[in-house]
Amino acid sequence: MSKVLFTRRLAIAAAASIFTAAVAAQEIKLGFNGDLSASPSAQSGAAGVLGIQAAIEDINAAGGINGRKLTLVIRDDQSQPPKSIQNMSELIDNEKVVAVFGPTNSGNAMAWKHIPNQKKVVSMGMIGGGTDITKSTGGDNYMFRVSMVDREQVAGLMAYAKKAGYKKVGLMAETTGFGAGGLKDMQEIAKLQGLDVSTVERFAVADTDMTSQLNKMKAAGVDAVAVWAQGTPTGQLMRSMEKINYFPAVLSSWAADNVTFFDAAGKALSEKPIFMRTMVEASNPKQKELFERTKGKLAATSAFPFTVHGYDAVMLIAAAIRQAGGTDGEKMRAALEDLREPVVGAMKTYNKPFSKADHEALSAADFAFVKWSAGSLSRISDPVSKSLTAADFKR
Amino acid sequence: MEIALLQALLSGAAVGSAYALVALGFSVTFTTTKTLNFSHGEFVSAGAFMGMSVLFLALGNPISSTSFGEAIPDMASQLMALLAAMVVMGLLGWVLYLVGVRPFARKPGMSWVMSTLGFGVILQSIGLAIWGPKPVVVPGPLGDEVVRLWGIGIRPQELLMLGVSIVVMVLFDHVMRKTMVGKAMRAVANNPAVASLMGINVTVMMVGAFVVSSALAGLSGFLLAPIAQASLFMGLSVGLKGFSAAMVGGLNNARGCVIGGFVLGILESLVNLWSAQWREVAIFALVILVLAFRPTGLFGTKMVEKV
Numbered sequence: 199m200s201k202v203l204f205t206r207r208l209a210i211a212a213a214a215s216i217f218t219a220a221v222a223a224q225e226i227k228l229g230f231n232g233d234l235s236a237s238p239s240a241q242s243g244a245a246g247v248l249g250i251q252a253a254i255e256d257i258n259a260a261g262g263i264n265g266r267k268l269t270l271v272i273r274d275d276q277s278q279p280p281k282s283i284q285n286m287s288e289l290i291d292n293e294k295v296v297a298v299f300g301p302t303n304s305g306n307a308m309a310w311k312h313i314p315n316q317k318k319v320v321s322m323g324m325i326g327g328g329t330d331i332t333k334s335t336g337g338d339n340y341m342f343r344v345s346m347v348d349r350e351q352v353a354g355l356m357a358y359a360k361k362a363g364y365k366k367v368g369l370m371a372e373t374t375g376f377g378a379g380g381l382k383d384m385q386e387i388a389k390l391q392g393l394d395v396s397t398v399e400r401f402a403v404a405d406t407d408m409t410s411q412l413n414k415m416k417a418a419g420v421d422a423v424a425v426w427a428q429g430t431p432t433g434q435l436m437r438s439m440e441k442i443n444y445f446p447a448v449l450s451s452w453a454a455d456n457v458t459f460f461d462a463a464g465k466a467l468s469e470k471p472i473f474m475r476t477m478v479e480a481s482n483p484k485q486k487e488l489f490e491r492t493k494g495k496l497a498a499t500s501a502f503p504f505t506v507h508g509y510d511a512v513m514l515i516a517a518a519i520r521q522a523g524g525t526d527g528e529k530m531r532a533a534l535e536d537l538r539e540p541v542v543g544a545m546k547t548y549n550k551p552f553s554k555a556d557h558e559a560l561s562a563a564d565f566a567f568v569k570w571s572a573g574s575l576s577r578i579s580d581p582v583s584k585s586l587t588a589a590d591f592k593r
Numbered sequence: 594m595e596i597a598l599l600q601a602l603l604s605g606a607a608v609g610s611a612y613a614l615v616a617l618g619f620s621v622t623f624t625t626t627k628t629l630n631f632s633h634g635e636f637v638s639a640g641a642f643m644g645m646s647v648l649f650l651a652l653g654n655p656i657s658s659t660s661f662g663e664a665i666p667d668m669a670s671q672l673m674a675l676l677a678a679m680v681v682m683g684l685l686g687w688v689l690y691l692v693g694v695r696p697f698a699r700k701p702g703m704s705w706v707m708s709t710l711g712f713g714v715i716l717q718s719i720g721l722a723i724w725g726p727k728p729v730v731v732p733g734p735l736g737d738e739v740v741r742l743w744g745i746g747i748r749p750q751e752l753l754m755l756g757v758s759i760v761v762m763v764l765f766d767h768v769m770r771k772t773m774v775g776k777a778m779r780a781v782a783n784n785p786a787v788a789s790l791m792g793i794n795v796t797v798m799m800v801g802a803f804v805v806s807s808a809l810a811g812l813s814g815f816l817l818a819p820i821a822q823a824s825l826f827m828g829l830s831v832g833l834k835g836f837s838a839a840m841v842g843g844l845n846n847a848r849g850c851v852i853g854g855f856v857l858g859i860l861e862s863l864v865n866l867w868s869a870q871w872r873e874v875a876i877f878a879l880v881i882l883v884l885a886f887r888p889t890g891l892f893g894t895k896m897v898e899k900v
Contacts, residue, residue: 236726373870400870404830406821407604409746410865413597430728430822440739441746442600461660461730462822464737 226263226525228254228515229271229289231310232300232325236276242325243302245501247272248492249324249508249544250299257512263519268512271295275306282306286313296525297322297515299508304328304348305375307341314340318527320534322515324507327351327452329383332557340531342552344514344543344559345507346452351474352383353593354562354586355449358472359422360391361590362582364447368397368420370411370435372427380426380451388424390592395424403431408438415446422447425471429453433462436470445470455500455568455575468570475568476560477503477545478577484544500575510543514551514559517541562591600745601862607751609858610758614813615835616842616850617758617765618806623844624769625778625802628694628705630686632713634832636807639716640682640814641823642724644674645731657724661732671734678811685716686807690800720825728827733819750819757816761809762851769847778802782845837880843893852892 230250232243247270254268262268271293275282282301289295290313297320301307304326311331314321315338323331323343332341359367369384371377381398388395397418399411412435415423423446425432432454439445448471453459455475460468480489485506492505515530517537522529534552541548551559567578615633622630630636646656651670666674693708735749769775780788781798789795814828821827834857842853857876864875883891 401865402872404821404827407608407862408865409604410597410601410862411869413600414866417597437748441604441748443741443746457660458728461728 224266226266226268226519227271227293227295228268228512229273229293229295229298230300231273231275231282231285231289231298232302232306233277234272234274234302236278239277239302239325241497241501242504243274243300245492245496245504246299246302246324246508248495249488249505249510250512252488252491252505253509253512253516257516263516268516275301277303277306279306279309283310283313286310290314290317290319295319296519296527296530299324299511301326304331307331311335311341318531320515320518320527320530322511324511325504329379334555338528338531339557340527342514342534342557342559344510344545344548344551345504346474346476346565347558347560348380348451349383349387349593350558350560350562350565350591351452352380352387353591354474354565354567355424355472356384356387356391356393357562357586357590357592358567358582359388359393359424359449361586362422362447364393364422366394366397366418366420366422367449368399368415368418368423368446369395370399370401370408370415370423370425370427372403372431373400374403374428376428376453377426384424384426387593401427401431401435403428405431406434406437407441408435409442412438412442412444416442416444420446422449424449426451427453429456429458429460430462432471433459433464433468436463436467439470440467448472454570457498457500460570460573465573470569472567472569472578474562474565475503475575476565477506478566478568478575482544484542488544506544510541510545510548510559513541513543514548562593563588596744597866598863599743601866602859603742603745603747604751605859605862606855607747607755607858608861609838609855610751610755611813611817611831611854612835612838612857613758613851613854614754614761614809614816615831616839616854617761617847618809618813619836619839620844620847620850621765621806621809622802623782623839624847625782626694626799627782628697629709629836630689630694630803630806631706631709632689632716633806633810633835634828634830635713635716635720636682636685636810636828637814637817637831638823638825638828639685639720640678640811641731641818641827642720642814642825643681643811644678644815645729645818645823647674647677648731659725659727659729661730665732665736668734675812675815678815679808680811682811682814683804683808686803686805686810687800689807690803694803695796695799717825724825726825728822728824731818731823737819748820750816754816754820757812758851758854761812762848765847834876837877839890841880841883841890843890845894846890846892849890849892853890 233240234243258267273285275285302325307326321341324345327346327348329349332343371381397420401408450471450473452473454471454473480486518530518533521533535554567583568575618633648666649656649658651666652664689712693712694705697704733750739746777793781795785795838853838857839850843849864872
């Protein structure tokens with residue numbers, strides 16, 4: 199090869215690599231850290247990622263943010279807290295993402311929430327609903343969320359119970375962290391509503407018979423049972439009710455939207471409990487369009503709400519980056535806590551969704567009351583749910 | 594409140610029958626080989642999945658399907674599934690004996706504990722790789738309409754399990770006490786050297802004990818699946834409670850083991866009536882109490898070591 203040709207090729211190669219590096223430096227990296235394979239919640243994680251990717255496509259197609267394109271780095275934590283913590287450090291320290299989405303399981307967020315707070319990188323949750331995830335631990339709080347919130351669910355259910363006029367609400371919970379947390383929320387909020395929740399019973403996750411606990415509730419005159427447990431034991435609870443022919447009204451956690459509940463309770467009994475979801479079916483044009491784009495890749499259409507939350511999570515982060523004028527973590531956090539422009543998302547348009555004290559984009563007023571009907575989830579519209587207003591939700 | 598009590602008794606007996614069958618499984622191996630199969634719980638789960646897979650195949654679905662949907666397998670398929678569960682588990686029991694117990698039995702030290710535990714972990718991992726962690730709802734042979742007796746309700750599968758465990762208990766009791774085979778098994782447990790001198794084929798007896806115990810585990814899993822859903826983790830709690838029941842009733846007494854199982858189940862139900870959160874505490878406190886006063890269980894025979 200002649201010297202000239204060689205030098206020219208070297209120059210082109212150098213220019214190409216500098217250009218690629220420059221483009222890469224121009225890209226804004228976002229991270230996802232959640233379960234995509236291990237637990238039953240994995241389908242929610244996968245659905246969420248679809249939503250995030252759809253939003254990134256839309257933003258990039260419109261030119262990116264200030265000319266910079268968004269990319270997504272995905273890490274599967276397999277529902278395990280140690281792996282989730284490792285992923286978090288890797289995403290922030292090695293991949294240098296400017297924001298992290300996830301996790302799928304609330305327990306994992308509780309395990310790593312100190313990392314985004316320490317490293318000053320925003321975390322926008324879009325699936326896990328554990329109340330304490332977005333609670334501040336003193337100092338600046340980098341944990342935000344646009345998804346279901348457990349305490350908000352309880353607020354909604356207790357408001358329903360109050361409006362429906364139940365005289366005695368029996369509380370049941372499974373003896374796990376999830377159940378204990380839910381029970382605490384239920385007791386506190388029921389007190390605010392002035393409901394009689396003196397009867398409290400517990401059961402283990404693997405129990406198949408709760409007739410004794412239910413008989414006690416029956417003897418105490420309980421006319422509505424609020425239960426906080428995972429899908430399978432909630433289903434077994436319904437079976438036990440059938441055994442003793444005792445059918446009080448049932449208010450449940452959103453674990454009842456899982457197919458494990460439907461399987462355990464059977465078609466007929468699954469229709470009894472009322473619970474809340476962030477949304478039921480695609481209702482506005484944006485949601486319908488998103489549904490058409492992603493439905494081929496969704497493992498189950500019931501996981502679509504998480505696709506919507508993933509989409510909106512990206513929109514909120516993009517708005518924060520625009521307002522902050524860059525990807526500096528502290529500026530992004532400050533921007534999120536005081537978003538000046540409304541953010542158009544798939545679920546709704548967000549007007550100042552966050553504040554210094556409140557890092558939840560969605561609350562009880564956004565949620566829908568649902569139940570199973572003929573094998574699929576449907577919105578409830580009975581007189582009680584229709585008459586509830588935002589003022590009724592005490593928390 | 595009498596209705597509640599009656600309900601607790603019947604429900605407790607149904608739950609207890611599962612413990613009883615598992616306890617019996619422990620007793621069979623202990624009586625003959627003086628070792629225990631600590632992976633009995635995993636055998637129960639594997640048995641449930643074996644039965645479930647046969648039911649899926651009978652309906653033309655792949656074995657890793659996650660749901661039966663509306664399809665109900667017929668009685669012939671259910672019987673085939675039961676047979677498969679018992680036979681395959683029995684064979685696995687033989688493998689366990691060859692690989693995990695015979696090399697270590699009667700040697701000083703308790704390596705058979707580790708090897709049976711390890712076998713269980715291997716079994717569970719293989720199961721997870723084939724079927725995954727999600728529990729599967731399995732239709733029972735008698736359907737799911739609640740049966741009402743004297744004002745209390747019970748699921749037909751629970752009644753079935755109750756009935757089967759009583760029949761199995763009577764059968765085993767008869768075999769162990771009244772037949773030559775039973776005597777041979779007890780002789781082997783007592784002193785294998787002398788037993789073989791008396792013309793008893795010790796190896797066949799020991800293999801037989803493991804095969805029978807594992808087949809029993811397969812039966813337990815098959816019966817339990819429609820109630821608790823087939824899951825690779827279902828054997829854990831039932832295995833532990835079953836073992837406790839065996840200790841309470843007396844490991845070397847088949848009747849005692851089964852009674853121990855029923856007592857444990859009914860006690861659980863009664864404690865639920867009082868205060869469910871203390872249930873595990875109450876159960877295991879009882880186990881410890883019984884063992885403190887009668888170390889070989891309520892019905893176990895005293896072990897006399899002749900010096």
